[in-house]
Amino acid sequence: MDPDTVAQLRAAGDSDPHVGPDGRVPHGSSDDPSLLDFSANTNPRVPPGARDVFEAAFDAARTYPNDGYPDFRAAAAEFVGCGPDEVIPTAGGLEAIRLAIETTVHAGESALLPAPSFGEYAREVRLQGGEPTFVAHDAILDADPAGHAVAVVCNPNNPTGQCYDADRLRAFADRCRAAGTALLVDEAFLGFTEQPSLSGREGVLVARSLTKLFGLPGVRMGCVVGTGAALDRLVTARRAWSMSAPAAALATHCYGADEFVTGTRDRVERERERMRGRLATRFDVFPSAAPFLLFGTGERGVEELLATAREAGIALRDARTFRRLDSHVRVAVRLPAENDRLLEALDV
Numbered sequence: 001m002d003p004d005t006v007a008q009l010r011a012a013g014d015s016d017p018h019v020g021p022d023g024r025v026p027h028g029s030s031d032d033p034s035l036l037d038f039s040a041n042t043n044p045r046v047p048p049g050a051r052d053v054f055e056a057a058f059d060a061a062r063t064y065p066n067d068g069y070p071d072f073r074a075a076a077a078e079f080v081g082c083g084p085d086e087v088i089p090t091a092g093g094l095e096a097i098r099l100a101i102e103t104t105v106h107a108g109e110s111a112l113l114p115a116p117s118f119g120e121y122a123r124e125v126r127l128q129g130g131e132p133t134f135v136a137h138d139a140i141l142d143a144d145p146a147g148h149a150v151a152v153v154c155n156p157n158n159p160t161g162q163c164y165d166a167d168r169l170r171a172f173a174d175r176c177r178a179a180g181t182a183l184l185v186d187e188a189f190l191g192f193t194e195q196p197s198l199s200g201r202e203g204v205l206v207a208r209s210l211t212k213l214f215g216l217p218g219v220r221m222g223c224v225v226g227t228g229a230a231l232d233r234l235v236t237a238r239r240a241w242s243m244s245a246p247a248a249a250l251a252t253h254c255y256g257a258d259e260f261v262t263g264t265r266d267r268v269e270r271e272r273e274r275m276r277g278r279l280a281t282r283f284d285v286f287p288s289a290a291p292f293l294l295f296g297t298g299e300r301g302v303e304e305l306l307a308t309a310r311e312a313g314i315a316l317r318d319a320r321t322f323r324r325l326d327s328h329v330r331v332a333v334r335l336p337a338e339n340d341r342l343l344e345a346l347d348v
Contacts, residue, residue: 001127009126025119030315038331039317041292043215047257057246065245072248075255076223082200088224088234089243093188093209096224098124100205103233104182105130109149114140116322121152141172145181154186159322159330161288177203189290199225214254221251272333278348291333312345
């Protein structure tokens with residue numbers, strides 16, 4: 001990126017409803033600790049032993065970490081199904097997305113992006129001087145990737161929760177490769193499903209985050225996976241010591257927590273379907289394979305629903321910040337008692 005692209009993005013904040021006044025993308029998560037936060041999609045539970053691992057890493061934090069991160073890379077590779085050398089550690093999924101896009105998009109090039117979806121994709125493309133081309137999230141696998149520097153797929157998609165058919169996604173990856181277009185797959189929520197990762201597939205960059213599945217957003221743990229020439233660019237461009245020693249230790253521990261992952265998947269699936277059934281009695285709810293549900297507010301309107309929830313001590317995600325959504329909110333799938341509190345507040 002260069003200073004001109006940064007200035008242009010900041011200026012867009014005055015006219016683009018999908019970015020803030022400083023040009024940054026709105027995110028979920030309430031900064032009011034008195035509210036039960038349904039606006040962020042992080043696991044309310046963390047793997048057993050996580051606190052002990054984090055505390056035990058204090059001494060390691062007093063020296064620079066091993067920049068090769070062998071333990072983390074091995075654990076991440078086993079979790080997603082690729083080679084350890086293909087894993088590039090990052091300080092969270094957002095850094096993984098930035099690293100992938102800044103090593104694939106040149107100024108003046110276009111990027112094929114889903115809408116509605118995570119606003120950071122367009123932000124990062126614009127910071128490179130590129131131009132987003134938006135396609136409906138449920139039609140992106142049918143789009144022609146030719147002529148684009150990169151195509152992006154969020155799987156499952158945020159905020160709709162759609163998980164793409166694995167065979168169709170791989171066919172799209174093959175078409176992207178044939179067209180000379182990089183494919184970036186954001187798998188931040190894929191751990192909540194049993195779908196296989198595209199990690200290690202030629203021509204594909206995969207962004208992973210430990211934030212969502214393991215409930216530790218403040219630690220900043222993630223990685224981007226690549227192969228071939230794309231991997232070479234990632235290796236060259238990544239920052240030294242791109243994860244702290246405590247983050248690497250905790251991430252390694254989390255990726256080995258198999259029973260925790262299985263239990264989380266079962267709980268989220270069970271609670272999501274229960275919540276969807278109740279919400280569907282009053283709202284138009286999207287099908288979802290993710291730890292959240294998107295629904296239209298109907299006659300009640302977004303402002304009324306946000307206010308109603310807030311009066312009950314609950315924060316919802318205003319989904320109007322997502323492109324192509326003008327009357328929707330998104331809610332996380334939390335623990336059963338918390339979900340009951342939400343459903344009661346929304347009178348469903």
